[in-house]
Amino acid sequence: MQSFSSLSTQFEKQFEAVQFPKSPEGLYDPCRYILTIGGKRVRPVALLMGTELFNDIVSDAFHVANAIELFHNFTLMHDDIMDKAPLRRGVPTVSAKFGDSTALLAGDVMLISSYDLLNKLTGNYLSTVIALFNLTAKQVCEGQQLDIEFEKREMVTFDEYLNMITLKTSVLLAASLRLGAIVGGASLGNQNSLYKFGKNLGIAFQIQDDYLDAFGDPSKFGKQVGGDILSNKKTFLLIHALEVANAGQKSALQSLLQGNAPDKVEQVLKIFKDCKVDQWANELKDKYYTMAMEHLEEIAVLNSRKTELILLAKYLLQRDS
Amino acid sequence: MQSFSSLSTQFEKQFEAVQFPKSPEGLYDPCRYILTIGGKRVRPVALLMGTELFNDIVSDAFHVANAIELFHNFTLMHDDIMDKAPLRRGVPTVSAKFGDSTALLAGDVMLISSYDLLNKLTGNYLSTVIALFNLTAKQVCEGQQLDIEFEKREMVTFDEYLNMITLKTSVLLAASLRLGAIVGGASLGNQNSLYKFGKNLGIAFQIQDDYLDAFGDPSKFGKQVGGDILSNKKTFLLIHALEVANAGQKSALQSLLQGNAPDKVEQVLKIFKDCKVDQWANELKDKYYTMAMEHLEEIAVLNSRKTELILLAKYLLQRDS
Numbered sequence: 001m002q003s004f005s006s007l008s009t010q011f012e013k014q015f016e017a018v019q020f021p022k023s024p025e026g027l028y029d030p031c032r033y034i035l036t037i038g039g040k041r042v043r044p045v046a047l048l049m050g051t052e053l054f055n056d057i058v059s060d061a062f063h064v065a066n067a068i069e070l071f072h073n074f075t076l077m078h079d080d081i082m083d084k085a086p087l088r089r090g091v092p093t094v095s096a097k098f099g100d101s102t103a104l105l106a107g108d109v110m111l112i113s114s115y116d117l118l119n120k121l122t123g124n125y126l127s128t129v130i131a132l133f134n135l136t137a138k139q140v141c142e143g144q145q146l147d148i149e150f151e152k153r154e155m156v157t158f159d160e161y162l163n164m165i166t167l168k169t170s171v172l173l174a175a176s177l178r179l180g181a182i183v184g185g186a187s188l189g190n191q192n193s194l195y196k197f198g199k200n201l202g203i204a205f206q207i208q209d210d211y212l213d214a215f216g217d218p219s220k221f222g223k224q225v226g227g228d229i230l231s232n233k234k235t236f237l238l239i240h241a242l243e244v245a246n247a248g249q250k251s252a253l254q255s256l257l258q259g260n261a262p263d264k265v266e267q268v269l270k271i272f273k274d275c276k277v278d279q280w281a282n283e284l285k286d287k288y289y290t291m292a293m294e295h296l297e298e299i300a301v302l303n304s305r306k307t308e309l310i311l312l313a314k315y316l317l318q319r320d321s
Numbered sequence: 322m323q324s325f326s327s328l329s330t331q332f333e334k335q336f337e338a339v340q341f342p343k344s345p346e347g348l349y350d351p352c353r354y355i356l357t358i359g360g361k362r363v364r365p366v367a368l369l370m371g372t373e374l375f376n377d378i379v380s381d382a383f384h385v386a387n388a389i390e391l392f393h394n395f396t397l398m399h400d401d402i403m404d405k406a407p408l409r410r411g412v413p414t415v416s417a418k419f420g421d422s423t424a425l426l427a428g429d430v431m432l433i434s435s436y437d438l439l440n441k442l443t444g445n446y447l448s449t450v451i452a453l454f455n456l457t458a459k460q461v462c463e464g465q466q467l468d469i470e471f472e473k474r475e476m477v478t479f480d481e482y483l484n485m486i487t488l489k490t491s492v493l494l495a496a497s498l499r500l501g502a503i504v505g506g507a508s509l510g511n512q513n514s515l516y517k518f519g520k521n522l523g524i525a526f527q528i529q530d531d532y533l534d535a536f537g538d539p540s541k542f543g544k545q546v547g548g549d550i551l552s553n554k555k556t557f558l559l560i561h562a563l564e565v566a567n568a569g570q571k572s573a574l575q576s577l578l579q580g581n582a583p584d585k586v587e588q589v590l591k592i593f594k595d596c597k598v599d600q601w602a603n604e605l606k607d608k609y610y611t612m613a614m615e616h617l618e619e620i621a622v623l624n625s626r627k628t629e630l631i632l633l634a635k636y637l638l639q640r641d642s
Contacts, residue, residue: 024463024466024470026466026467026469026470027462027463027466078425078426078429081422081425082421082422082425101402101403101469102466102469104399104402104403105399105403105462105465105469107429108399108429108432108462109459109462111429111432111433112432112455112458112459113459115436115451115455116452116455118451119448119452119455126447126448127440127447130436130439130440134433134436134437134440137430137433138430138433138434141348141426141429141430141433142345142348142430144426145345145347145348145423145426146345146347148347148422148426149345149347
């Protein structure tokens with residue numbers, strides 16, 4: 001079994017061979033640009049681990065990993081148009097740098113290109129791979145649509161948010177692992193367990209992401225701490241706080257949301273702590289981590305093959321033990 | 322061999338079975354909406370004719386025809402965002418009715434769904450079909466990107482415009498015919514000839530479209546006659562006029578383009594006629610029609626099988642003989 005860093009290096013090396021045509025430059029330069037911005041390549045590496053759980057990593061696994069990474073970058077391009085985002089990973093987004101129309105078209109051509117990569121498969125699972133890829137791609141669009149709708153709504157329940165975030169982010173990690181397993185020749189039962197491992201891990205990661213935005217160490221957290229609070233983003237924390245707060249806390253929270261007090265972040269955090277939202281979020285994250293691990297245990301391969309996936313989970317969830 | 326109208330009825334009937342999920346409605350209602358706006362369904366019917374040129378029409382042909390029609394509607398959704406178009410076929414565009422973000426996402430999910438339809442193929446040509454579908458889809462994006470770029474440029478040559486319009490519109494008709502031929506089991510040679518028939522026919526159709534916008538009978542032409550002239554659109558006519566006009570005509574044309582004179586359309590049309598642009602356009606259309614017909618003749622099947630494709634060409638190009 002190979003480590004995340006070893007697989008990441010291998011992935012990156014061969015991913016450079018994914019080329020776009022030279023012309024028209026106006027269309028393909030943005031595609032090249034977004035791929036150079038980088039990223040941790042978590043999904044394609046998870047996919048390779050999904051293959052290696054059952055078999056040696058064959059070239060087909062790299063083709064699907066490349067397709068997943070292109071698909072992920074397509075979603076970033078289109079999301080940044082919708083969010084009018086100026087920056088991604090510290091540099092201008094494609095829409096900010098090249099304009100919305102080009103970002104739209106470049107995203108389209110990148111999505112189409114991901115099917116070119118799938119179409120390189122030599123194994124007898126092209127149709128199975130496309131079916132899961134499509135299902136997941138549609139779910140990601142559904143999650144993004146719900147996210148847009150939730151922004152405009154007054155109230156979102158915990159279950160609604162959980163469903164949205166599962167569609168928008170978790171299923172792509174789950175599908176990456178399962179696509180790797182398909183290429184690796186895994187049984188349906190093992191594929192299902194691995195998918196559930198990925199889905200629960202993805203949810204735990206998202207809970208952590210919401211938690212760190214509020215309670216993270218500013219020196220370690222990549223983004224501005226309190227950003228979600230300042231933008232009134234409906235997160236696991238805010239949704240839960242509104243559900244458990246007493247009448248006084250709830251009305252204080254709602255007037256804070258409606259205003260822009262200079263100490264808005266501190267005041268909201270105080271209410272979160274009074275409602276024990278921080279403790280609740282950590283327990284919820286642990287619950288999903290535990291469920292992920294139980295699904296990993298179900299998979300009928302030698303335990304020694306699972307080591308790197310356990311390390312991946314701990315790495316994503318910043319766990320020491 | 323079945324007529325356009327018979328195939329169109331059959332296509333429409335089974336196309337109704339292409340369903341989108343009920344929820345989230347915010348994402349899938351726009352998909353349902355654009356399909357009810359209708360359209361002539363030229364591409365899917367051409368595809369079915371491509372199959373019937375060589376064989377009986379099997380269910381696989383309908384799957385690919387459905388995918389082509391979904392793809393075409395995806396391009397309409399995204400084009401209307403880029404063009405900020407308020408209306409399509411007399412009713413509000415998806416972007417005008419549901420907003421740009423939803424039109425973007427609904428377009429994405431419709432493109433993904435077209436691959437779901439391709440993935441229903443039972444014949445041994447899934448990979449061949451996806452390869453041509455992808456190539457064509459990327460070319461359509463390239464054509465749209467060039468169209469956007471040309472709008473901002475001072476000068477566009479005839480060859481550049483021809484290339485753009487071929488990518489943006491002709492290759493999809495050509496590919497539809499060829500995809501039908503693939504499903505029908507045609508030889509590579511026959512596939513190539515049919516593709517060239519469609520490509521030249523598409524170019525002839527586009528020349529006619531530009532011609533009718535300027536010289537068409539307002540009572541028969543669906544759109545406002547002179548619309549291209551009013552919006553300074555670079556068309557076959559304008560590009561050719563700027564290439565053949567003498568110094569006086571050219572400077573008159575350029576000052577007309579820069580202004581908004583009340584008789585702009587009449588004055589530009591007068592220069593077009595002085596430069597014999599109308600005659601040139603009709604000859605050019607005939608040239609591409611003739612080339613299309615020559616490629617149709619190359620196809621090694623009984624002449625009697627070609628009747629409906631000849632009628633399709635005449636219908637598209639409004640020819641009596």
